[in-house]
Amino acid sequence: MTSNSSNDTKEKILNVAERLFAENGFAGTSLRSIISEAEVNLSAVNYHYGSKEELFHAVVARIAKSVVKGQLEKLGQFEADNNNLTVEEILEAFIAPPLQIVLNSGDRSLHCARFMGRCRVEPDSIREIAEQEFRGNQKAFLDAFGRSLPDFSRTELAWKLDLAIAVLVRTLSEAKKPNALIQDTSPEHIQAVASKLVSFLASGLRS
Amino acid sequence: MTSNSSNDTKEKILNVAERLFAENGFAGTSLRSIISEAEVNLSAVNYHYGSKEELFHAVVARIAKSVVKGQLEKLGQFEADNNNLTVEEILEAFIAPPLQIVLNSGDRSLHCARFMGRCRVEPDSIREIAEQEFRGNQKAFLDAFGRSLPDFSRTELAWKLDLAIAVLVRTLSEAKKPNALIQDTSPEHIQAVASKLVSFLASGLRS
């Protein structure tokens, strides 16, 4: 079930789709460009995924599942150790997992990173597919920020969290470009990046 | 030359294109959807603008010109008053003009705002058109930050400025949505938003 030829083509499609969707967006990517790079037949997409939109959904789901899981686990970990979390700890739980997951994706890491950026800026109909998969972390982290910064309204925390995500996603999207913060994917570098982002955002959250 | 019927259709096209490009991106927007909403003939696009890409360029140019001009003027103003600018002043010069220009665009303000967000995430070939028009502010502001924060490398200031733009652009894109920072376009509200963004970013820039 994990290494027969059908799974090869199914996964090849998923990987190429991830890269092309990341580079050109949903509308800018044709199924023919995907199957051409994946070296599979055109019908394979509809056979394995049903439609272009469901293919997109599959790409989102693969990334979102592990990212959200990683974030919630890390948050839970911090909360188990200590009842009153600092803003820095919450940010760390939010930022470090996606950075590490993206890092550990090997060849896919860059496309994976940029795909996350794409998701937030697709037209509403497509974006909704993505937001739905990523939404699982929203409430928990807003609650955590609310406990840590009780003087701010829920609305203010919401837009601040949204801007924090914008910063995280932009950092991922620009990875390895000139002047970008992320320049390689070694664990030490990624940890340093996480720290810099936490510092960059922490005082903003408190402001 | 400013109010005959041909300029009406030319401008109607530009306005509708701005909105649809903002909502659906370059690839996701068809000329036929533009001319349909603008209630003009299909050929009018190629007659007045030459091609879809040049139409996009025209939309970019209209916004970018005034935004960059506003930013550079405000920066120059601050520098005339005072040789050693604070990070807050530089940020104010960077952030306030686009907010005010977008505010003063009347009906177009929201689409205008979201279009700016689109520009940064289009595929490279399209994005290049936009970056070229907006790039005019980059050097001046990097220099300003360099003087104000001499301990940071040019590279570090570059990605911090990039993240600041990400925050600004996200704020504009999300305007008037639930929980967004921008909730109306009154001058007082916009000034308050600018202040909040400056505070949010200032300590990050220094971190």
Added chain:
DNA sequence: GTCATATTCAAACAAACGTAAGAACTATAT
């Protein structure tokens, strides 16, 4: 080997795309 099932393939579908050509119409100037 035989059958059923799963997967790939070539071919075609209707629809939508950007662009172009030429006729029709409008406005301006002489």
Added chain:
DNA sequence: ATATAGTTCTTACGTTTGTTTGAATATGAC
């Protein structure tokens, strides 16, 4: 009124799009 230039319209070209169909091939069970 006539000629000229500017603008709009209809029509159509050649591609490309996502999806479907049915035949061909591979895979696994008995």
